[in-house]
Amino acid sequence: MTDKKTGMAREKLVNIHVNGTACEITVPAWRTLLEVLRELGHVEVKCGCEKGDCGACAVLLDGEVVDSCLTLAWNADRRSVMTVQGLGGPGKAHPLQTAFIEHGGAQCGYCTPGMILAAKALLDDIPNPSLDDIKRGLSGNLCRCTGYTRIFSAIRAAAQALRQEGGTS
């Protein structure tokens, strides 16, 4: 669709690799990656504050953790997105997911997908994080249930498990 007055494209076909699967979708410029992912069925990506405060919508974009509510879908064109589902799931859980379960790192669960992806980005950078590193890594993720303590211990346990596995997360 092209605007008659300006001749500019109002919508664009974007190609986003979500968890390894190529997805094509035609969207206008003002749609966010969060909205598009949920429309594609990726409802594991949660919508919280929609202003970059809570981190519930965090995803990995080319390996870097971003708030999908502040990322325009056009900016994800020809790039790779990983949601928490791409990290692992029942039967093939990632050590972070296992540790969150074992340590009680999730209560209501709404912040968990974002928490786990921010933790994944942290451990990719710093395989053996200090408590301060973990706090800084999760500084954009709000949890109103756990008081964070169990989330921190889950991440320390996952970091140890990953190091024993050989360092690749």
Next chain:
Amino acid sequence: MLPSFELLEPHSLDEALKMLATSEATPLAGGTNLLPDLRAHGRAGRRFISLAALDQLRGVEHKGNRVIMGGSTTLNDILRDPLMPKAAPSLVSMAKVFAGTMIRNAATIAGNICYGSPSADAIPPLLSVDAEVTLTSAAGERTLPLDSFLLGYKKTAHQPDELLKTVAWTIPAADSANLFYKLGRRRGDAITVVGVAVTVVIESGSCSKARIALGSVAPTVFRAKEAENILIGGPLTAATIDQAALTAAQASRPIDDIRASAEYRRHAVHMLVRRLLTQAWQTSGAKQHD
């Protein structure tokens, strides 16, 4: 949902500058301020220019004792730069407590400066190292001190056809200290209640240069120049430091808001400036005895 808008996607800096010169459009970098603003109270039909593809605006160059930072450098890029802890210690301390991880991956230095917020965390550290900004447009380039770029509440010298191309500064002298502290309601994901950056340069046991930059306590981030002058020309005694800190607090023009009262902010300026100057004097003094 965001109100509808048009998005131009230039592939080069020249193309972007031509677009800015010929169409009424706003540059869109990380979008961490612009998109929430637009969602909260923006009108439909605006036009933005995406800076996402302009790689030449992103990155840090270290040239001798000069640091030249591209406008699209993100806050996390600052933390990833191995030379930055020496090039601007206060800037690194700031980046560690700037918003949260995801915002640091998106927010750019140019965005933080050009938005002109009184609580812009990157500005006090940059003022404390006498940073200059270079603005570029289809008509040419101009460079000015960051100090004179800031004009008032969300008001800067940035013109609609310009992009902030680089921020540059000279690495602080060896016998110096450059510190930052952010007072907030919590350590992560918080808007600053009071932000303080100081630089102290020591020559033969005497303070030869001082910078005190304050955030969130006036319509714009500013340097407390009268307080700086009190420190010059002698050793920093407890009395001199306290007098400078009190003068900085008196120069502040804070407001009452949801985060803190004006009275609390002014008191915090007094205490934090005193604390940072004391630390700065002690650490730079210690360096002299190495």
